[in-house]
Amino acid sequence: MRRSRSPWTLAALLVGVVVMVQALLVPLFAAPATHLAPRDLPVAVAGPPPAVAELTARLTAARPGGFAVTTLPDAAAADRALRDREVYAAFVAGSDGITLHTAPAASPAVAALLTEAAGQLSAGRPVPVTPVVPTDPDDPRGAGFAAGFLPMALTGMLAGGLLTLLVAGRRARLAGLIGYAVLAGAAGVAVLHGWLGLLDGDPWREAAAIGLFSLAVAGTVAGLGALLGRAGLGLGALLVFLLGNPLSAVAAAPELLPQPWGTVGQFLPVGAGGTLLRSAAFFDGAGAGRPLVVLAGYALVGLALVLVGRRSGGGGQPDAEGAARPAAAQVTV
Structure with a gap:
């Protein structure tokens, strides 16, 4: 039977959430947006x-x-x-x-x-x-483009986490990641280009950009999860969302953020993904070199970690011989 937590423990957890999480996240998200100015x-x-x-x-x-x-x-x-x-x-x-x-x-x-x-x-x-290079007429201020990027990052994190927790085999996880990337690219173009009309380029190029971005996000989360377990999933969320989203400059430009954070954001998946999709959708691929390399690097490293990492799924942890223990055996009594 699980021991109940004392009120003091719960109070300490709540204080920790406010002090260590909210007090850090609010400035991280708000500070870049309130200090936008041209810098080189x-x-x-x-x-x-x-x-x-x-x-x-x-x-x-x-x-x-x-x-x-x-x-x-x-x-x-x-x-x-x-x-x-x-x-x-x-x-x-x-x-x-x-x-x-x-x-x-x-x-x-x-x-x-x-x-x-x-x-x-x-x-x-x-x-x-x-x-000279306008936005799509249906999105003149670019707000739809920026808003559409956060759900793609969140679904990529979710896909990577679910594959880590629910799928045991390495090959099955690799197949799941590649299948997810293909579907995410197709669905992203169908919604952003076909339905909402926020993109104005070649659909195949746009689908490839979205697919690579999705593979980079999901692969990073799944790879870290395979390497470090649940702690790796948390690290992946930190890298992709908690750091990557406010530093991405998807709604602004890297040169408008305080430095070096604008540059750092372009070496994280969300920032690189936004730049790559803009290049694919509006510039016929011009300026896609660096974000393409960055995302390919995240995707390849993530896939490699999945290949060499833990095989256990279903929330279990590998035992000394590498076999998964069921999550129910880990309940504290």
């Missing part, structure tokens, strides 16, 4: 050399350290840089003043911020804005 944000300045030099100096003086400026000869070169995901926006100097070319698909938040900055540089005069 890649932008271009295009036009005749004298005008480019003057505009670059004004842009740098307006926010020191805020922008990483690339100078380009003309608007056509600026638009190529936008489509290649080399910059978020381009200030184009011409005979009629400044025009702003943007890529809202890369980050609607950055496009809005730079539109405001362009107005300040032109002494308050209206600045024409040309969206």
Whole structure:
């Protein structure tokens, strides 16, 4: 018969949850969102050399350290840089003043911020804005894209956890992870592209990006669970959700977060997944190199850990010979 916990033990647990979990999670989620500002944000300045030099100096003086400026000869070169995901926006100097070319698909938040900055540089005069790489018309502010990413991360964590707890065989877990990734990619495109109309690229490329992201998340959780048991599942949730979600910058941009956290987030599954899906959906794959490598790394390491880790399922722990003990045998009496 299980011993009942004393009121003091329960009180200590509640205090621990508030102090150690809530007190840490609230700042972790809230702090990045309340400190959004450009930090070495890649932008271009295009036009005749004298005008480019003057505009670059004004842009740098307006926010020191805020922008990483690339100078380009003309608007056509600026638009190529936008489509290649080399910059978020381009200030184009011409005979009629400044025009702003943007890529809202890369980050609607950055496009809005730079539109405001362009107005300040032109002494308050209206600045024409040309969206070179727009978001999908059904999601002009990008809110649907950002909101759609959290459920995919949560389902990936759930899939990895369930495969660890309920499936004993290593090969069966590997098959389950690969099958889940394929289904997640197909379902993600069906919902985000076909039903909700939030994506605007090649569906096959989008499905591959979602599938790899799902495999990276589920594989990481399952791999750590196979290696460390239930503690590994908790570590996977910490890596994917508790750290990865607030640092992902899916709703903003990595260069808007306090550093080095914006960079760190791009080496975690959710941040890399958001960047990869944007590249697949709006930029014909441009800028997909690093997130592709990051997600493939998580997926391969996770699959390898599943292959060499524990075989037990059903919540049991392996005994000295590697056989699973049933969970009922572990009840404290």
